[in-house]
Structure formats: C-alpha cells, structure tokens
Amino acid sequence: xxxxxxxxxxxxxxxxxxxxxxxxxxxxxxxxxxxxxxxxxxxxxxxxxxxxxxxxxxxxxxxxxxxxxxxxxxxxxxxxxxxxxxxxxxxxxxxxxxxxxxxxxxxxxxxxxxxxxxxxxxxxxxxxxxxxxxxxxxxxxxxxxxxxxxxxxxxxxxxxxxxxxxxxxxxxxxxxxxxxxxxxxxxxxxxxxxxxxxxxxxxxxxxxxxxxxxxxxxxxxxxxxxxxxxxxxxxxxxxxxxxxxxxxxxxxxxxxxxxxxxxxxxx
Amino acid sequence: xxxxxxxxxxxxxxxxxxxxxxxxxxxxxxxxxxxxxxxxxxxxxxxxxxxxxxxxxxxxxxxxxxxxxxxxxxxxxxxxxxxxxxxxxxxxxxxxxxxxxxxxxxxxxxxxxxxxxxxxxxxxxxxxxxxxxxxxxxxxxxxxxxxxxxxxxxxxxxxxxxxxxxxxxxxxxxxxxxxxxxxxxxxxxxxxxxxxxxxxxxxxxxxxxxxxxxxxxxxxxxxxxxxxxxxxxxxxxxxxxxxxxxxxxxxxxxxxxxxxxxxxxxxxxxxxxxxxxxxxxxxxxxxxxxxxxxxxxxxxxxxxxxxxxxxxxxxxxxxxxxxxxxxxxxxxxxxxxxxxxxxxxxxxxxxxxxxxxxxxxxxxxxxxxxxxxxxxxxxxxxxxxxxxxxxxxxxxxxxxxxxxxxxxxxxxxxxxxxxxxxxxxxxxxxxxxxxx
Ligand SMILES: Nc1ncnc2c1ncn2[C@@H]1O[C@H](COP(=O)(O)OP(=O)(O)OP(=O)(O)O)[C@@H](O)[C@H]1O
Ligand SMILES: [Mg+2]
Numbered sequence: 001x002x003x004x005x006x007x008x009x010x011x012x013x014x015x016x017x018x019x020x021x022x023x024x025x026x027x028x029x030x031x032x033x034x035x036x037x038x039x040x041x042x043x044x045x046x047x048x049x050x051x052x053x054x055x056x057x058x059x060x061x062x063x064x065x066x067x068x069x070x071x072x073x074x075x076x077x078x079x080x081x082x083x084x085x086x087x088x089x090x091x092x093x094x095x096x097x098x099x100x101x102x103x104x105x106x107x108x109x110x111x112x113x114x115x116x117x118x119x120x121x122x123x124x125x126x127x128x129x130x131x132x133x134x135x136x137x138x139x140x141x142x143x144x145x146x147x148x149x150x151x152x153x154x155x156x157x158x159x160x161x162x163x164x165x166x167x168x169x170x171x172x173x174x175x176x177x178x179x180x181x182x183x184x185x186x187x188x189x190x191x192x193x194x195x196x197x198x199x200x201x202x203x204x205x206x207x208x209x210x211x212x213x214x215x216x217x218x219x220x221x222x223x224x225x226x227x228x229x230x231x232x233x234x235x236x237x238x239x240x241x242x243x244x245x246x247x248x249x250x251x252x253x254x255x256x257x258x259x260x261x262x263x264x265x266x267x
Numbered sequence: 268x269x270x271x272x273x274x275x276x277x278x279x280x281x282x283x284x285x286x287x288x289x290x291x292x293x294x295x296x297x298x299x300x301x302x303x304x305x306x307x308x309x310x311x312x313x314x315x316x317x318x319x320x321x322x323x324x325x326x327x328x329x330x331x332x333x334x335x336x337x338x339x340x341x342x343x344x345x346x347x348x349x350x351x352x353x354x355x356x357x358x359x360x361x362x363x364x365x366x367x368x369x370x371x372x373x374x375x376x377x378x379x380x381x382x383x384x385x386x387x388x389x390x391x392x393x394x395x396x397x398x399x400x401x402x403x404x405x406x407x408x409x410x411x412x413x414x415x416x417x418x419x420x421x422x423x424x425x426x427x428x429x430x431x432x433x434x435x436x437x438x439x440x441x442x443x444x445x446x447x448x449x450x451x452x453x454x455x456x457x458x459x460x461x462x463x464x465x466x467x468x469x470x471x472x473x474x475x476x477x478x479x480x481x482x483x484x485x486x487x488x489x490x491x492x493x494x495x496x497x498x499x500x501x502x503x504x505x506x507x508x509x510x511x512x513x514x515x516x517x518x519x520x521x522x523x524x525x526x527x528x529x530x531x532x533x534x535x536x537x538x539x540x541x542x543x544x545x546x547x548x549x550x551x552x553x554x555x556x557x558x559x560x561x562x563x564x565x566x567x568x569x570x571x572x573x574x575x576x577x578x579x580x581x582x583x584x585x586x587x588x589x590x591x592x593x594x595x596x597x598x599x600x601x602x603x604x605x606x607x608x609x610x611x612x613x614x615x616x617x618x619x620x621x622x623x624x625x626x627x628x629x630x631x632x633x634x635x636x637x638x639x640x641x642x643x644x645x646x647x648x649x650x651x652x653x654x655x656x657x658x659x660x661x662x663x664x665x666x667x668x669x670x671x672x673x674x675x676x677x678x679x680x681x682x683x684x685x686x687x688x689x690x691x692x693x694x695x696x697x698x699x700x701x702x703x
Binding site for chain 1 (some may be wrong): 495597617650651652654655656658659661663665666669670672673676677687
C-alpha cells in the first residue's frame with residue numbers, strides 16, 4: 001500500500017557487488033518506502049538473490065560501489081545481526097539445514113535477542129512455546145517442527161514456511177522474500193500469502209522476489225521491477241507482472257537498450 | 268624424557284605404597300597382586316613420545332611434578348558436593364582424593380545390587396571379586412595401570428546378580444580436593460547373566476591446583492547382560508588424568524559407553540573392549556571438549572574376537588584455544604570373527620588456528636566375511652550456518668556457541684540419564700562460550 005505520510009525505509013544507489021571476484025550487481029538503484037510492497041522479477045542469474053544477500057550482509061559478497069541506507073543509517077556499517085535487529089529480514093531462497101540446533105531453541109533465541117533490542121521482555125521457554133504456537137497456527141504449521149533441528153529434513157515447502165514463521169516471530173521492518181513461493185503447493189501459497197498480508201502494516205515494507213505472477217494475485221505489489229544483469233532496468237505497477245507473464249523478458253531488455261542509446265545521444 | 272628422571276618419578280610415586288594397610292584376610296591375594304604390580308612398575312618406564320602409543324601425547328609436564336597419595340580424608344559436607352548429585356541415581360559412592368567417603372555416599376538398602384567398596388564389603392564377595400578384580404585390566408605393559416594396582420585399596424565394587432535390572436543409575440563420584448595428591452580410583456563392575464545396569468563414573472574437582480588421578484575401571488558383562496557406562500571427566504584445570512578401562516563382553520551382551528572429557532590439563536583415556544562371546548554388541552561414543560592449553564587423548568580398542576559382534580563408535584572432539592586433542596581408535600577383527608559388523612567415525616571441530624587434532628582411526632581385519640567402515644573428518648564451523656543464525660539477530664558469538672554446542676550435543680544426547688544430560692549441556696554451553 002502506498003501511504004501519504006510514509007517514510008523511506010531503504011534507499012539503494014548505484015550498488016555494485018562482487019562474489020569470488022566476479023561483478024554481479026552493476027549499479028543498482030532501488031527505493032522502498034514504508035507500507036509498500038515491491039516485486040522484483042527477472043531472468044535466472046540476473047542477481048536477485050545476490051542483491052537480497054548483500055542487503056542481509058552475507059560475508060561472501062563484497063560491495064564495491066554505491067550506497068545503501070536503511071532508515072537513515074548506512075547499512076554497510078552494520079553487521080548481519082545488527083541489520084536483523086534493525087529490522088531487515090531475508091527469507092532465503094534456499095534455507096540451509098542446521099543439524100543439532102533445535103528449531104524451538106533457535107526461534108526463541110532470535111526472538112529474545114530482538115525483544116531485548118526493542119527494550120521489551122524476553123519470554124521463557126514456556127511463554128515462548130505459547131507464542132510460537134499461535135504464529136504456527138497462522139501458517140497452519142504442525143508444532144512438531146519445533147522439536148526438530150532447524151530445517152533438517154524439512155521438505156522444500158516446509159523450509160519456506162519455516163522462513164515465514166521466523167518472519168512472523170521477528171516482525172521485521174523490511175522483509176525480503178526470495179522466491180518464497182517456489183516449492184509451495186497451491187494451498188500453502190495461499191496460507192503463506194495470507195500470513196504475509198496479515199503481518200503487513202504501514203510501518204513496514206515487503207520485497208518479493210518471484211518468477212510467478214500467481215504470488216502477486218495474493219500479495220498485491222505496488223511496484224514491479226525487472227532486474228537484468230545486476231541492475232533494475234524497468235519499474236512499473238502490478239500490471240507489469242501480467243505483461244511479463246505473457247511477453248517474457250526479452251522486450252524489456254531491448255527497450256532498455258534503446259533508452260540507454262537514446263540517453264547517450266541526448267547526453 | 269630422560270630415563271633417570273623418569274625412574275625417579277616412578278620411585279617417588281611409589282614412596283607411599285609400603286604404608287598401605289594390608290587387605291583383609293579373605294582377600295589376602297590382593298597383597299600379592301599389589302606386590303606384583305610394584306615389581307612391574309619397577310620394570311616399566313614412563314611412556315615418552317618415542318612410544319607408538321604415546322607419540323602425540325607428551326606427558327613430561329606430568330612427570331616433572333611429584334605427587335603423593337592422600338594421607339587423610341578431606342572433611343567435606345554433603346552440601347559441598349550437592350551440585351554433583353545426579354537426581355536419578357539410586358546409589359552414590361563417593362571417593363575423595365581416592366579414599367572412600369562413607370558419609371558422602373548413599374547406598375540404597377535393597378536395590379538388588381551390591382554396591383560397596385573393597386575395604387568394607389570385600390570379604391563377603393571374595394570369590395566373585397577374585398574372579399574379576401585385576402583380571403580384566405592388564406598391567407603387564409601399562410605403567411599407569413600397574414601403579415593403580417600397586418595402590419589398590421578402596422575400590423568401588425558393583426556386583427549385579429543374575430537377571431537383575433537395576434533401576435536408576437549408579438553414580439561413582441571421584442572428587443579431587445588436595446593439591447599435590449596422586450589418587451588411584453578403582454572401579455569394578457560385574458554384571459552377571461541377564462542383568463542390566465547403568466554406571467556413571469564421574470571425576471570432579473574442588474580445587475584448581477595440580478594433582479594426579481590414575482584410574483582403572485574393569486567391567487565384566489556376562490551373557491545377555493547389558494551395561495550402560497557413562498564416564499564424565501571434569502577434572503580441575505590443573506589436574507592430570509590418566510585412566511584405563513577394560514571391558515569384557517560375553518555372549519550376546521551389550522555395552523554402551525559414552526565418555527565425555529571436559530577437564531584436566533592433560534588427560535588420557537584408554538578404553539579396551541573385548542568381545543569374548545559371540546554376538547556381543549557395543550557402542551563406544553566420546554566427546555572431548557577442550558580449550559586453552561588442554562590436551563585430551565582418547566585411545567580406544569575394540570576387539571572383535573568372536574563371530575557376529577557389532578560395534579558402533581562416534582568420537583567427537585571440539586578443540587579451541589591452543590588445545591590439542593588426540594584420538595586413536597583401533598578396531599580389531601580377529602581370525603574367525605566372521606560377520607562382524609563395525610562402524611567407526613571420528614568427527615572433529617577446530618575452533619581456532621592454534622588448536623589441533625591428531626586422529627587415527629585404525630582397522631585391522633583378519634576375517635573375510637565382515638562389514639567394517641570407518642572415517643574421520645576435521646573441520647571448522649560452517650560459515651553459511653553462522654550467517655543464517657546471525658541474519659536472524661543472533662550475535663556472531665552466540666551463533667558460534669550454538670553451532671559448537673550442537674556439534675557436541677549429538678554425543679551428550681546419547682547419555683541415558685536426563686539430569687546428567689542437562690548438566691553437561693549447560694557445562695558445554697558455558698565452556699564453548701569461553702573459547703578464545
Ligand atoms: N560464488 C559464486 N561464484 C561465482 N558466481 C556466482 C557465485 N554466486 C553467484 N554467482 C553468480 O551470480 C549470478 C547471480 O546469481 P543470483 O543467485 O543472484 O541470481 P538470481 O537472479 O537470484 O537467479 P534465480 O532466479 O535463478 O534465483 C549468477 O550468474 C550466479 O552464477
Ligand atoms: Mg535467486
């Protein structure tokens with residue numbers, strides 16, 4: 001939702017980043033205001049997950065240029081845990097498994113860390129159990145998942161749901177959901193989308209990385225962006241997603257090249 | 268190590284031996300056994316890095332110090348040791364600096380099992396004791412087992428009669444309280460045919476000074492009997508701990524061992540499991556969690572001497588600081604031990620650049636119809652896992668603690684005593700947080 005008195009949450013200018021010495025992000029601009037829902041689409045390998053992980057602070061990526069400010073602060077001054085505590089949340093495209101760490105213990109530690117940060121009371125294991133079970137109901141998740149190791153042996157869809165459960169518990173300011181819809185069955189997609197919509201509020205914002213228009217029927221974006229070769233090359237409203245669904249990406253690239261050429265002539 | 272210094276070292280350790288009170292008349296043979304052990308100590312030398320069995324473990328810091336047997340029982344109050352209590356334990360035998368402490372011990376009136384110690388209940392069970400004590404742990408070639416036997420006096424005795432299932436674990440607690448003391452803990456567990464019991468062998472300290480624990484445990488598991496053996500070595504930071512455990516498994520018996528080494532400046536644990544009957548089954552799991560300048564050495568030897576034996580082993584080391592862990596696990600499959608099924612795995616986590624580990628899984632197979640696997644890995648914490656946790660707000664430190672803990676928890680979780688599991692989980696969490 002676009003609000004009148006929204007504030008800028010995330011401002012990305014000319015972001016460049018490399019992994020293993022290869023430049024993946026090549027001058028990316030992107031702005032998110034509170035209350036908004038953004039969708040980022042784009043071909044495989046265009047750098048969507050890279051962008052998401054750079055925002056979350058993944059150590060494998062090196063930022064080589066540009067600026068990112070989050071709620072007025074330089075995001076790159078913050079360690080990954082500080083970003084999380086400031087309200088950045090990334091639901092991973094491929095959540096990893098952590099054998100030996102109980103999901104319940106992990107969720108409670110994460111929750112209490114953020115509660116402490118917000119100056120609120122921490123919950124003991126019993127209180128947290130009640131709290132997390134409520135959130136699991138929202139996502140129609142079986143409480144048995146609490147006793148298992150984080151993501152260990154979870155199916156693809158179960159891992160995605162566990163990501164959204166974490167989001168529901170942590171209530172981030174900026175949630176980036178990297179292909180959370182892939183791997184979800186039809187019912188799960190609806191349930192998870194409803195969960196995301198219920199968590200939305202005028203103070204926070206959501207960035208959806210997706211390949212499919214279907215998700216956007218449930219979580220309606222205010223803006224749709226097309227990423228290609230490490231840059232956002234087109235931004236439109238929700239109807240852009242429909243157009244991409246029928247026409248593919250090629251025309252966007254061609255249009256972008258034309259505009260760039262025109263821009264160079266003009267300059 | 269120079270041979271003269273080493274000889275002097277053994278001599279000085281033996282200095283108090285002639286003052287031991289004689290064994291009770293019913294156990295007169297123990298006096299001879301001691302004398303034999305004293306002679307053997309005289310013939311053996313202190314191991315050095317040149318010995319194949321000790322090539323990673325330098326004990327010169329131990330042999331530079333001199334230790335004496337405790338002269339008197341440190342007066343402790345029950346409250347002093349309360350924190351070591353294990354809620355589920357039906358019986359507790361407490362030894363302070365190697366000496367039996369009756370007032371700290373609590374022995375259930377009739378749990379169907381004989382829980383006593385040599386100087387008190389020895390005479391009553393003389394025949395059984397004679398059949399087992401000193402029969403499993405061979406000291407012919409092991410100077411520390413010989414020393415322990417030379418000082419054989421207050422041994423913990425646990426005799427489980429036929430077809431008896433002991434409810435609740437038996438806790439044998441060895442507490443070090445005096446600086447400069449050498450203690451010789453000794454434990455004998457005899458599980459007769461068809462019986463079942465859980466033994467917790469626990470080494471703790473109420474001091475930070477240097478001392479020396481030289482322990483020997485013997486376990487005999489008769490046909491169809493089952494023994495669960497939990498061993499916790501949480502000695503003081505300046506303690507030296509050298510222990511030998513010999514287990515003998517008869518037909519279709521089962522032995523499950525979990526040993527956890529957390530303490531001591533230098534520790535060495537030799538565990539020998541001999542399958543003397545067909546179809547014996549054992550699991551031998553271990554965790555060493557050490558930091559700063561600690562050294563923890565575990566040597567296990569699983570001897571499949573008869574057909575249809577099963578063994579499982581998972582040994583883990585978590586090594587921080589400038590600590591050094593050693594693991595040597597030998598699986599022997601003797602000629603004729605057909606259909607042996609054995610799997611061994613050594614997994615190691617290094618938490619710092621200065622930490623190191625020597626791991627040597629060894630298989631020696633002299634039978635052709637067997638299934639044996641083994642493997643070893645050494646690694647660091649997974650950066651993707653650390654990132655995942657920090658991306659949810661956990662600090663880097665907490666994330667690493669949690670992952671380190673999780674690595675060790677796989678072993679801790681195998682301990683069949685809930686309260687001890689929790690105690691150790693806490694200790695491990697606290698200890699992993701202290702890693703430099
Ligand atoms: N460690 C790495 N070394 C080399 N190249 C890498 C590495 N990690 C990512 N890349 C490359 O970076 C590019 C962008 O990858 P990224 O995962 O960001 O794409 P994406 O847009 O999320 O794709 P998809 O839609 O398939 O999820 C890809 O070409 C990928 O192969
Ligand atoms: Mg991706």
